[in-house]
Amino acid sequence: MKNTNKLLLGALLGAGMAGAVVTTAHAAETQAYTSHGKIEMEKNDGSTGPGVIDPTDPGTVDPTDPTNPVNPGTGGPLSIDYVSNFNFGKQKMSGNNEVYNSELVTVTTVDPVAGTKKDVANYLQVSDNRGTVSGWKLSVQQSKAFTSEVTNKTLDGTVITLSNPETRNGDNNAAKPAPSTVTSSVDIAAGSGDKLVMQAKDGEGSGTWAEAFGNATKDAEKAKKSVQLAVPGDSKKVAEKYVSDITWTLTDSGL
Structure with a gap:
């Protein structure tokens, strides 16, 4: 490269001494180089969501109650992460038709220093981490009637x-396409089969979604009455004591 520069300079000087004017044209030099960005997608065999979130102000919480334990989530890319157990308390027997409200759920905010306890409405959480954004459907049924723990007697006719319902996503992003079908009132009775809770169509419901029944922050009494x-x-x-089994089903079929 150094030799080339010297030869060029000598030629220009010689031309100048002879009285000639030389105009040198330099072509613009452009170089292109291609690098690569890479990512390989694989099937998600486990949830990568934020964990169980607060249904009123999304942020990770722990809803575990040792006196009323919850089942772990179903796992997998399309998962039911959490559903509240409905606790209707201790009631006096009656010969009249009665309606009982469910207790609220106490959750603990996940904090590196100290968690804060708060009461929230009964709620459920689902996550769709398949990456296909192809929709899903959540349904519920009372798979076992309220049955007494000692004598195995059923409490017939209960509903x-x-x-x-109020839905929120784990990103707290109001612009994110939410499940477009949310059933305003769901009646669950033993033997009545599956009832639709909510459904996301194609292009909806990706990521983590919580559905609360009522909003305890705005109106705690109304939230209690939202599960009866x-x-x-x-x-x-x-x-x-009577216990009932309630089965929740999340599927991507039959959409």
């Missing part, structure tokens, strides 16, 4: 009603 148990007066009762 659980879920109302005042109706018990007929003519249903035979025994002085025992």
Whole structure:
């Protein structure tokens, strides 16, 4: 490169001494080089969401209650992460038709120093981390009637009603396409089969979504009334604790 520069300079000097004017044209020099960015997508076999979130102000919380334990989530890329157990408390037997409100859920905010406890509405959480944004459907049924723990007697004719649903995503992003179908009131009775809770169509419902029944921050009493148990007066009762199984199904079929 140094030799080339010297030869060029000598030629210019010689031309100048002879009185000639030389105009040198330099072509613009452009170089192009291609590098690469790479990512390989693989099937998500486990949730990569934010964990269980607060349904009123998305942020990770721990809803674990040792006196009323919750089941772990289903796992997988399309998962049910959490559903509240509905606790209708201790009630006196009655010969009249009665409606009982569910207790609220106490959660603890996940904080590196100290968590803060707060009461929130009963809620559920689902996550779609498949990356296909192809939609999903959540349904529920009372798979086992309220049954006494000691004598195995059923509490016939009971109906659980879920109302005042509010949905939020884990990103707290109001512009994110939400599930377009959310059932405003769901009645769950033993033997009545699956009832639709909410459904995301193609292009909706990706990431983590919480659906709360009521909003305890705005109105705690209304939130309690958003999950109710109706018990007929003519249903035979025994002085025992009753437990019912409620099955939630999340699927991408039949959309």
